[in-house]
Amino acid sequence: MSALPGNDPAAVQAAAQRLADGELLGLPTETVYGLAARADRDDAVAKIFAAKGRPSDHPLIVHVLDAAGAEPFADHLPDTARRLMEAFWPGPLTVIVPRAPGMAEAAAGGHATVALRSPAHPVAREVLAAARELGVQGVAAPSANRFGRVSPTLARHVVEEFGAGLMVLDGGACEVGIESSIVDCSRDRPALLRPGLLSRARIEAALGQPLAEADAAAPKASGTLAAHYAPSARVRLLDADALALRLATAAASGGLEGVAVYSRAQLPAWRWQAQPGDPAAAAHELFAVLRQLDSTGAREIWVEAPPRDPAWDGVRDRLSRAAAAFTD
Numbered sequence: 001m002s003a004l005p006g007n008d009p010a011a012v013q014a015a016a017q018r019l020a021d022g023e024l025l026g027l028p029t030e031t032v033y034g035l036a037a038r039a040d041r042d043d044a045v046a047k048i049f050a051a052k053g054r055p056s057d058h059p060l061i062v063h064v065l066d067a068a069g070a071e072p073f074a075d076h077l078p079d080t081a082r083r084l085m086e087a088f089w090p091g092p093l094t095v096i097v098p099r100a101p102g103m104a105e106a107a108a109g110g111h112a113t114v115a116l117r118s119p120a121h122p123v124a125r126e127v128l129a130a131a132r133e134l135g136v137q138g139v140a141a142p143s144a145n146r147f148g149r150v151s152p153t154l155a156r157h158v159v160e161e162f163g164a165g166l167m168v169l170d171g172g173a174c175e176v177g178i179e180s181s182i183v184d185c186s187r188d189r190p191a192l193l194r195p196g197l198l199s200r201a202r203i204e205a206a207l208g209q210p211l212a213e214a215d216a217a218a219p220k221a222s223g224t225l226a227a228h229y230a231p232s233a234r235v236r237l238l239d240a241d242a243l244a245l246r247l248a249t250a251a252a253s254g255g256l257e258g259v260a261v262y263s264r265a266q267l268p269a270w271r272w273q274a275q276p277g278d279p280a281a282a283a284h285e286l287f288a289v290l291r292q293l294d295s296t297g298a299r300e301i302w303v304e305a306p307p308r309d310p311a312w313d314g315v316r317d318r319l320s321r322a323a324a325a326f327t328d
Helices: 009-020 042-052 067-073 079-088 122-133 155-162 200-207 240-252 279-295 310-324
Strands: 025-027 034-038 061-063 093-098 113-117 181-184 191-194 234-238 259-263 271-274 300-304
Touching: 009 025, 009 034, 009 122, 025 122, 025 155, 034 042, 067 079, 067 113, 079 093, 079 200, 200 310, 234 240, 234 310, 240 259, 240 300, 259 279, 271 279, 279 300, 279 310
Parallel strands: 061 113, 093 181, 234 300, 259 271, 259 300
Antiparallel strands: 025 034, 093 113, 181 191
């Protein structure tokens, strides 16, 4: 089965029915494509963990249509969570809140908290609205890829990962391109657990207070393992000077074969891809570029490290985790 057009009302209704029946769905969001199942049925959520090869104690994000849809999953919604929801929902922000007893236990990985997000992508919202009419309160939807690998930002990426047996809605290229920012609102002082396109400054402005740093007491959250988002090729993350030096050394020894480079300045390499100088543009294409360079048969992908500007935190986080998947 190829991806179905997300602008087809019949396809949207069929997708909603599939969720209501406890089956999996490839769902476009503005961040990345998700592998979705209804969050209120543990047997449906178990299919996500099995398909991805994901540890069952690693929690998933529950996607809901709006703040009202979040309430059944939460024991209560702290004021800090409500402020962020009002400021950024629908959009690329996830809040972690105390979980309602007996609700979405599998999606939460058995933890006492639950991660909630309201996506902005119009196809995702239409599916969530249609599914709610069928009794589905929200869907768990981690990225639609094998666990630890590069997240999908096109429908064909999802089809390549899981084959023709999975229903996938095609909503075009994901606008944001990296996963949502995650803020833990389950404790007195909210903490940023995963950066995304939304800057720390914007989140703190909405909260009216500084964010705390994640610590050992923070709940587990999606996409926060040290090694994640990795292609098959080895990823090396290097500053501009180190990258140029390593390339020159490799060229002198005839060792550039199979080395792909993703950098802001054009450099001699077996394959070279320009890296945008704008963080939003870089985030939008990041995973697609890693997949494309990987598909060339590159043995290594050398990436110029992003600027130290906070606006690049989300891109830097994903690249650091991709590079951490490989050790010398």
